[in-house]
Amino acid sequence: MKFNPAPMSRRRALGVAVNVVAALPVIALFSREAYAANNAALRKALQYQDTPKGDAKCANCVQFVPGAAATDKGKCKAIPNDDEISPNGWCAVFAAKPK
Numbered sequence: 001m002k003f004n005p006a007p008m009s010r011r012r013a014l015g016v017a018v019n020v021v022a023a024l025p026v027i028a029l030f031s032r033e034a035y036a037a038n039n040a041a042l043r044k045a046l047q048y049q050d051t052p053k054g055d056a057k058c059a060n061c062v063q064f065v066p067g068a069a070a071t072d073k074g075k076c077k078a079i080p081n082d083d084e085i086s087p088n089g090w091c092a093v094f095a096a097k098p099k
């Protein structure tokens with residue numbers, strides 16, 4: 001069986017383009033949620049929590065990549081594609097910065 005679609009009219013192509021552009025915010029929202037699910041799995045595997053464990057916290061960990069300000073959320077080299085790591089967080093692979 002051979003698929004031979006009819007050529008798309010200019011008006012139809014414009015309509016498809018408008019619909020695609022209109023759907024972009026929805027696509028971005030779902031992409032972000034899927035991304036967050038991945039983060040959640042990694043966080044769970046590493047037992048991440050948003051609170052410190054004693055003196056151990058992300059801000060004092062070699063894996064932490066700080067945000068714009070010291071109190072802003074940052075990133076973690078051990079949890080790729082995650083930019084919601086709290087400077088006051090902690091996880092099982094905490095490694096203290098050298099003093």
Ligand code: SF4
Nearest residue numbers: 058061063064076091
């Ligand atoms: Fe925080 Fe763990 Fe990442 Fe260190 S490795 S910055 S403790 S999440």
